[in-house]
Structures are given as structure tokens and as C-alpha cells.
Amino acid sequence: MFASMNGLFILGLYFLLSTPLLAQDTVQQVVQGRRNSPQTIDKPYLIIISADGFRWDYARKYNCVNLLALAARGVEAKSMQPVYPSLTFPNHYSIITGMYPTHHGLVDNSFYDRKKQRIYAVGNKKEVRDSSWYYGIPLWELAERNGMLSASSYWVGSESRINGVGPTYFYNYNEAIPIDRRIEVLQEWLLLPEDKRPHLISFYFPQVDHYSHLHGVDSKQAIDAVKLVDESVGKIVSTCTKTGLPINFIFVSDHGMTNTDTANALPMPIQIDTARFIVPRGDALVHIYSKSGDRTEIRKLYKNLKKNAAKFTVYRPQKTPKYWHYRAASDHYNRLGDILLVPDPPLMFSFTGRTTIGKHGYDIRNSDMQASFYAWGPAFRKGLTIPSFSNVHVYPMAAELLGLPVSHSIDGRLKVLKSILNSH
Incomplete structure (x- = not known):
């Protein structure tokens, strides 16, 4: 039943993970x-x-x-x-x-580690096999x-x-x-x-x-x-x-x-300066990390995003919903973004123009x-x-x-x- 889908399946993996097709071990x-x-x-x-x-x-x-x-x-x-x-x-x-993710370290499918100064991404085999990411x-x-x-x-x-x-x-x-x-x-x-x-x-x-x-x-x-x-x-x-x-x-x-709603995917907010902030790939949740760690700069961006937010919610990690168990206070390895963006379902973010019909990652x-x-x-x-x-x-x-x-x-x-x- 699935033999005829193999080509599409592989293309789908490429589309989803944005990684080159490699020989499989x-x-x-x-x-x-x-x-x-x-x-x-x-x-x-x-x-x-x-x-x-x-x-x-x-x-x-x-x-x-x-x-x-x-x-x-x-x-x-x-x-x-x-x-x-x-x-x-x-x-x-x-x-x-x-x-919980803030305790074991994998806070997202893709996130930035300030100490390592590297991004963990599910499609990066080198990082996925690096034991130092996992607790x-x-x-x-x-x-x-x-x-x-x-x-x-x-x-x-x-x-x-x-x-x-x-x-x-x-x-x-x-x-x-x-x-x-x-x-x-x-x-x-x-x-x-x-x-x-x-x-x-x-x-x-x-x-x-x-x-x-x-x-x-x-x-x-x-x-x-x-x-x-x-x-x-x-x-x-x-x-x-x-x-x-x-x-x-x-x-x-x-x-x-x-x-x-693939027809109305949300673009990256224009308030985010990628020369000053790191934004790993995300759709139902987006982490924004300050490159400098400057608190004034983070507060300024947060206020601008809050003021102009349409069809998404802006959070500081100190004040996310308690039932998420996803707050800065419990973020043992400092991996949550300085600012979090959460779209209103059924919308999602798409910064690259790529998107898919089915999604998860929501509340x-x-x-x-x-x-x-x-x-x-x-x-x-x-x-x-x-x-x-x-x-x-x-x-x-x-x-x-x-x-x-x-x-x-x-x-x-x-x-x-x-x-x-x-x-x-």
C-alpha cells in the first residue's frame, strides 16, 4: 500500500526537516x-x-x-x-x-543553547547524536x-x-x-x-x-x-x-x-532584527534569543511585539501559563527564548515560505x-x-x-x- 508513496515520503522528510538527503545507516x-x-x-x-x-x-x-x-x-x-x-x-x-522539557533539556524541536552557542535541530544528525544536549x-x-x-x-x-x-x-x-x-x-x-x-x-x-x-x-x-x-x-x-x-x-x-490555515501563515514580525536576535525554525512556537543578552534591548522588542501582535501571543518566559511547566524559573539549562511567540490556532508562523497542512505544537x-x-x-x-x-x-x-x-x-x-x- 505504501510502496508507491516512497518518493513523496522522502520528499516530505526533506520538506519537514530541511536537511539534505543522505545515505541511511x-x-x-x-x-x-x-x-x-x-x-x-x-x-x-x-x-x-x-x-x-x-x-x-x-x-x-x-x-x-x-x-x-x-x-x-x-x-x-x-x-x-x-x-x-x-x-x-x-x-x-x-x-x-x-x-518536563525544561528539566530534561529538549525544550523544542529546534532551539538555541547560549552556553554552547549552537542550535539543536531535529534534522541535524551531528547535534542529535551529541549526548551533551540531553539530561x-x-x-x-x-x-x-x-x-x-x-x-x-x-x-x-x-x-x-x-x-x-x-x-x-x-x-x-x-x-x-x-x-x-x-x-x-x-x-x-x-x-x-x-x-x-x-x-x-x-x-x-x-x-x-x-x-x-x-x-x-x-x-x-x-x-x-x-x-x-x-x-x-x-x-x-x-x-x-x-x-x-x-x-x-x-x-x-x-x-x-x-x-x-496554510493560506494565512504568519510571517516573521518586522520588529525582529535578525542581526541582533537569533530565531531558530519554528511554527506553532517561536523562540527569540538576544545575541547580546541586553535586557533593555529585549524589553524594547517585547513591548514592540506586544503592541503590534496580531493573531499571536507574545510571552516572556517568566510568565507563560503555569500548566505548561515551561517557565524561566524551571529552565534548568537556560534554553528558552528571551521572548516566545505563540500563534492563534489554526494559524502558524512560516518564515521561509514552507509550510504543511497538518500541524502540532499548540497548547x-x-x-x-x-x-x-x-x-x-x-x-x-x-x-x-x-x-x-x-x-x-x-x-x-x-x-x-x-x-x-x-x-x-x-x-x-x-x-x-x-x-x-x-x-x-
């Missing part, structure tokens, strides 16, 4: 010499699956027979609230660390440091040796490996000898996000992508069942998606930004529906399921999801 990376500790052998197995952009209502809206059947045998949340901004990299890293303890690091092997078929941060530790088995991000081959690799991991077998596996799907961006939420291409994810989840569960192992599954998405209370959460397997209660919750709470629940101690500071709280586990 498809070789599995393996950290040699690691083994499960004797205490780990009998611990549970957990596969965390993320479908990028899989909005909270997609499973029912597009009749995802596999996901709905699996949810009925396990736990379903009304929705899962993303962290702000509702973008891919901040949210995937929040799920895997249990921390917190990813779940795979927590596992590995406690004698439990992990594997990743893509996840934000998994290509970098954060705190010197990454998954034992992983792939550098690529989209050249067919989904059926990726599922075969998953099976190969689970059939390894028990001392070499990963107990924690992350698995990522990009398709729904990509096609929704390019063609819109209700497009045939986006709907086909939703169905591809559902079919693939069915294949994953069938493959895992054949191993005979007691495997648990968590299915999440990072954010939702909405259609935007986390916007219903279209809500994400999905399903969980099933021997560790989870059956037939349970729970209220919406923030994605930072997945981490402590997953750690509890795997028997991993969480002694470091995180924003997620075990009490939020503890009741969905059978033993609690």
Missing part, C-alpha cells in the same frame, strides 16, 4: 559484553510502541481493529496529554525520562545500570550515549528498513538466549505524523498510515505471542495533529493535541478505562513494572498510573 548497533544479571532473568518484558502523531481519537475514528481489541483486553486512557510544546522530540524524551536518565539507561538489557528500534535519544549509556541493541534512525523486517528484528531480539535478551524494547512509527503533515488529518494518505500502524501492531503482538514470553505492551503517541489543552495511550499484557489490569493524564507519568509506571528503582528526581509520579498494574 541501516546497520544494527550492538554494545558488546553486556548480559542480563541473574536477578533480571525472571523479570517482566516490556515493549513501548510509539506512533508519532497518532491522535487520541484515531483508533476509533478509523476503526483500528487491532488496537481496539488489545485495549479491550487491557487499559485505555481517554487521552494522554503531551508536554508543552506538543512536538515530537520534547515529548518522546519526556515519555522516556519522566521529565535526565532515559528508561533504557535505568535498565542497563540495573543489569537489564534494552533495545531500541528508534526513539529520541537512543542514538546518543546519554550519561555514557545507551541501549544494548539499537539502530541509528533510518526509514529504509521495511516494517516487516523491523518486526523480524524484534523477534530475533526476543529469541536470544535469556542472558542476552532485552527486557525493555522501544519501537517507533513515523508514518502517521509524516502523512498528516503533508496531506492533512483526514487525508487518505493519513488514514492509510493509521491503518498501517494498526496492522503492524497486530503483527508485532502475533510475533511476540509465538515466543511464549510474558510480554507487556504500552502503545503511546507523542502528540495529536490538526489541520491549519497542550487543545483537544486536537491530545495523544493516545493503551497498555495490555500480564502486568496490566483488563478492561480498564482511565482519565487523561500527562505523559511524564509513564516512566515511573514502566519502571515499576520492570522492577527498576527510581531514586533520582523526575516529574512523573507513580501514584498516577500505579493502579493500572495487576500487582497494585
Whole structure:
């Protein structure tokens, strides 16, 4: 079904990430010499699956027979609230660390670091693989440091040796490996000898996000992508069942998606002098950084932008909405802009003239930004529906399921999801 879309898909990636097309690294990376500790052998197995952009209502809206059947045998949340901004990299890293973006460092898909004097951007492989951008303890690091092997078929941060530790088995991000081959690799991991077998596996799907961006939420291409994810989840569960192992599954998405007004994209405000301010790429959120750090200059620009703002809101990072958890006071690594611009949905900023139909990144209370959460397997209660919750709470629940101690500071709280586990 998707073979005929490959050319468009690659063009879409170029369009979205603004990076040159490079040869894709498809070789599995393996950290040699690691083994499960004797205490780990009998611990549970957990596969965390993320479908990028899989909005909270997609499973029912597009009749995802596999996901709905699996949810009925396990736990379903009304929705899962993303962290702000509702973008891919901040949210995937929040799920895997249990921390808000201002605490783990990835405050946007693209942002400036004053100390490094460099811009982090999702399309820049060199920066994405530089561990110095990332803070917190990813779940795979927590596992590995406690004698439990992990594997990743893509996840934000998994290509970098954060705190010197990454998954034992992983792939550098690529989209050249067919989904059926990726599922075969998953099976190969689970059939390894028990001392070499990963107990924690992350698995990522990009398709729904990509096609929704390019063609819109209700497009045939986006709907086909939703169905591809559902079919693939069915294949994953069938493959895992054949191993005979007691495997648990968590299915999440990072954010939702909405259609935007592409005919009226907002240009860069004329008040911004790019000779004096750094403005990384952004559309539903724009950071503005003063090159000099001059407070008088920042205040002057802020007042000018506020005075002339039309169809967008201007914030200083000291006074953003409290429920965003996105303020200067909690910005541990000083990565928020001196001024933030937030467009009124369905509008967006477009400083380059490039834009897409589908977008996310908007306020986390916007219903279209809500994400999905399903969980099933021997560790989870059956037939349970729970209220919406923030994605930072997945981490402590997953750690509890795997028997991993969480002694470091995180924003997620075990009490939020503890009741969905059978033993609690």
C-alpha cells in the first residue's frame, strides 16, 4: 500500500526537516559484553510502541481493529496529554525520562543553547547524536545500570550515549528498513538466549505524523498510515505471542495533529532584527534569543511585539501559563527564548515560505493535541478505562513494572498510573 508513496515520503522528510538527503545507516548497533544479571532473568518484558502523531481519537475514528481489541483486553486512557510544546522530540524524551522539557533539556524541536552557542535541530544528525544536549536518565539507561538489557528500534535519544549509556541493541534512525523486517528484528531480539535478551524494547512509527503533515488529518494518505500502524501492531503482538514470553505492551503517541490555515501563515514580525536576535525554525512556537543578552534591548522588542501582535501571543518566559511547566524559573539549562511567540490556532508562523497542512505544537489543552495511550499484557489490569493524564507519568509506571528503582528526581509520579498494574 505504501510502496508507491516512497518518493513523496522522502520528499516530505526533506520538506519537514530541511536537511539534505543522505545515505541511511541501516546497520544494527550492538554494545558488546553486556548480559542480563541473574536477578533480571525472571523479570517482566516490556515493549513501548510509539506512533508519532497518532491522535487520541484515531483508533476509533478509523476503526483500528487491532488496537481496539488489545485495549479491550487491557487499559485505555481517554487521552494522554503531551508536554508543552506538543512536538515530537520534547515529548518522546519526556515519555522516556519522566521529565518536563525544561528539566530534561529538549525544550523544542529546534532551539538555541547560549552556553554552547549552537542550535539543536531535529534534522541535524551531528547535534542529535551529541549526548551533551540531553539530561535526565532515559528508561533504557535505568535498565542497563540495573543489569537489564534494552533495545531500541528508534526513539529520541537512543542514538546518543546519554550519561555514557545507551541501549544494548539499537539502530541509528533510518526509514529504509521495511516494517516487516523491523518486526523480524524484534523477534530475533526476543529469541536470544535469556542472558542476552532485552527486557525493555522501544519501537517507533513515523508514518502517521509524516502523512498528516503533508496531506492533512483526514487525508487518505493519513488514514492509510493509521491503518498501517494498526496492522503492524497486530503483527508485532502475533510475533511476540509465538515466543511464549510474558510480554507487556504500552502503545503511546507523542502528540495529536490538526489541520491549519496554510493560506494565512504568519510571517516573521518586522520588529525582529535578525542581526541582533537569533530565531531558530519554528511554527506553532517561536523562540527569540538576544545575541547580546541586553535586557533593555529585549524589553524594547517585547513591548514592540506586544503592541503590534496580531493573531499571536507574545510571552516572556517568566510568565507563560503555569500548566505548561515551561517557565524561566524551571529552565534548568537556560534554553528558552528571551521572548516566545505563540500563534492563534489554526494559524502558524512560516518564515521561509514552507509550510504543511497538518500541524502540532499548540497548547497542550487543545483537544486536537491530545495523544493516545493503551497498555495490555500480564502486568496490566483488563478492561480498564482511565482519565487523561500527562505523559511524564509513564516512566515511573514502566519502571515499576520492570522492577527498576527510581531514586533520582523526575516529574512523573507513580501514584498516577500505579493502579493500572495487576500487582497494585
